[in-house]
Amino acid sequence: MSNPVAIVTGSSRGIGRAIAQQLAADGFCVTVNYNSSPDAANEVVAQIEAAGGAAIAVQASVASPEGRAQLLEQTLAKWQRLDVLVNNAGITSPGRLDLLEATPENWDLVLGTNLKGPFFLSQAAANSMLGQIEQGIIAGGKIINLSSLSAYASSPNRADYCIAKAGLAMMTNLFADRLGDEKIQVFEVCPGVIATDMTGPVKEKYDQQIADGLSPIKRWGQPEDVAKAVSAICADYFPFSTGQRINVDGGFHLRRL
Template sequence: MNNRQVALVTGAGRGIGRGIAIELGKLGWFVVVNYAGNAAAADECVALVREAGGEAIAVRADVSVAEDRDRLVNATLGVADRIDLLVNNAGVAPSVRADVLEASEESFDRLMSINLKGPYFLTQRVAKEMIGRGTGGQIITVSSISAFTASVNRGDYCISKAGLGMTTALWAARLAEYGIRVYELRPGVIATDMTAGVKEKYDSAIAGGAWPIRRWGLPEDIGRAVAAIARGDFPFSTGEVINIDGGFHLRTL
């Protein structure tokens, strides 16, 4: 592995995670491409990271399962001996968009386990490794504009993303003394598999000026923000929320 810095990126096979992995590859990092089920997509991402100038391996793990989280971290340490950057990116949308008056507990539990519990306890595990190594580190959690935007047909998703905001604040406050900085990225509408089914809706929103920068966000937009943090460009910031949403969060008259 030589002396490359090491990043563990969850949900990195496709979409935003792939965009992040490739940008880290451009910096020459060693990237652990975590995936839950699509091995072909993860292998493709590994090839793209290598093509960009980095090194990578793919590791299957479901972040909602404790044993899988342990195996993911152990596999990373077994190959790379350290973790310099954790990117909590893995997340899912509801299988069925349902009004909050009708939504099921099954969907709620699934989203909380993957989107919130998984990142919380993976951060706990990785933070302990970083503390033990004694050389600091950085942790990034990818949430969403849904952390503050109410969508009544996917309330479970919104609540899971809002919870990541407090997760970031808690870990930032707890880990600063160890030289570990923690950040939250809030993407807006990004062109991925998750948003493909509502393309017409968002095309119309863009045309109507729902956010000032009138285009779809791209996975590489998120990747570039991660790369800036990975380079150490924010040494006096922690607990910071970085909006990557075309200005959606602005309140204008």
């Protein structure tokens, strides 16, 4: 059989980039998806190839039906199989507006990218995987959703983002339930505060909060921390688990007294 194949949405930068690089090092052929950064995506592909791995870059917005279809079609055209979908692409709340100033436009943008996109991409990927399992092309599939501590921790200046991430948690449960007996496992990987472009604009605030004990492990999370968790799932170290949330947050989720 050929090498397993993974799509990592939003893997031109940040967490997705580290996941793509890790999965390629693990032996996956990787589709490096990006929206607006072709140079960054091509660089990831070049790094993977230089390290002896296989990857292609595919431009597609997960927020658009055409983009989602393209992503799947180009992946299957190149590799003829799909074993893993990592729903990583995401955007923060534009302007971080207070709840009382939040706009329908931002709502549509954030929910469309961070929740509706992953939902319908997962639907399409799951249908494709089911057909491939039926035909004996793949033994099973995995869908991994990158949520956030914002799925349960309130930030009133990012309501759309928090609601989208809370929705992703339920989406994980729904897909895990529906696909549990169909050889497709579904996981939620829940990062804490991770050093990427997304958190760049609020770096000083988080520097202070981390120093003040925001999480028991007092450091910034790195994209590679998240990539290792995804790698462990994809390496089949959780064969009897599905619908599981895996926190990668330095212990942020603990309630402390």
